[in-house]
Amino acid sequence: MHTGDWPKTAEDALAVQERLRGLVDLVDDxxxxxxxxxxxxxxxxxxDGIAAAVVTLETTGLTVVEQRTHRARAVFPYEPGLFAFRELPPLLAALERLDREPDVLVCDGHGLAHPRRFGLACHLGVLTGLPAFGVGKTRFVGSHAEPGPSRGSAEPLVDAGEEVGAVLRTQDGVKPVYVSAGHRIALAHACRLTLALAPRYRLPETTRLADRLSRVALR
DNA sequence: GCGACAG
DNA sequence: ATCTTGTCGC
Structure with missing residues (x-):
């Protein structure tokens, strides 16, 4: 699937999303x-300028192994629930430029914590076949109790009676992040990884570095 | 019917 | 996401 036959309308995007949704694998290998x-x-x-950035870090030490970017024109408007169709094209292009195959993708957005249980992290996981999970800065769906005040505290994120993610405090006294599985990874594993990636700041280093790189690529 | 609504 | 100054704190 490439930008050529990329959905142009919300209706088409919903159909594609529904088709991809059946391919999610939640086994954690x-x-x-x-x-x-x-x-x-x-x-x-x-x-309508858009720049994507991907940064691969060594899990131990969090040092940069490789980083790539891709600039393009936005081909789909932002629409809650269909966010992936806006960011996926440049993100996939940037990923294809990597020399080393990623072990796991840390996405800036949600995975299963989505109205139809198929957010950006799920799309990225299914389309690449790689393990993927999402770390969102704000809630999209569901409700939850307030996590304890210390780093590592977490509460389940529940939507329509289903546990779709976790609200995780990555730093003492700082607003928590929303973690959800995307593909080939368990929620608990995603949370452990998120904590390992956020030793000093609220957001994982992966997201912070990719965010900074994407802004530079835009100039 | 009235809000809410990832980035 | 992005528009935006100063300001509080380590």
Missing amino acids: LAELPPTVTGLDVAYDGA
């Missing part, structure tokens, strides 16, 4: 501590 972690993010300019 990922090593407890994968050698590397790859973060992805996108930045926009005032018009």
Whole structure:
């Protein structure tokens, strides 16, 4: 699937999303501590310019192994629930430029914590076949209790009676993040990894570095 | 019917 | 996401 036959309308996107949704695999085969972690993010300019960035870090030490970017024109408007169709094209292009195959993708957005249980992290996982999970900065769906005040505290994120993710405190006294599985990874594993990637700041280093790189790529 | 609504 | 100054704190 490439930008050529990319859905142009919300109706088409919903159909594609529904088709891909059947391909999600929730079996967790990922090593407890994968050698590397790859973060992805996108930045926009005032018009329709869009820049994607992917950064692969060594899981131990969080040092940069490889990083790539891709600039393009936005081909799909932002629409809650169909967010993936806006960011996926440049993200996939940037991923294809990597020399080393990622071990796991850390996405800036949600996975199963989505109205139809298929957010950006699920799309990225299914389309690449790689383990993937999402770390969102704000809630999209579901409700939850307030996590304890210390780093590592977490509460389940529940939507329509289903546990779709976790609200995880990555730093003492700082607003928590929303973690959800995307593909080939368990929620608990995603949370452990998220904590390992956020030793100092609220957001995982993968997201912080990809965010910074995408902004630079936009200039 | 009235809000809410990832980035 | 992005528009935006100063300001509080380590």
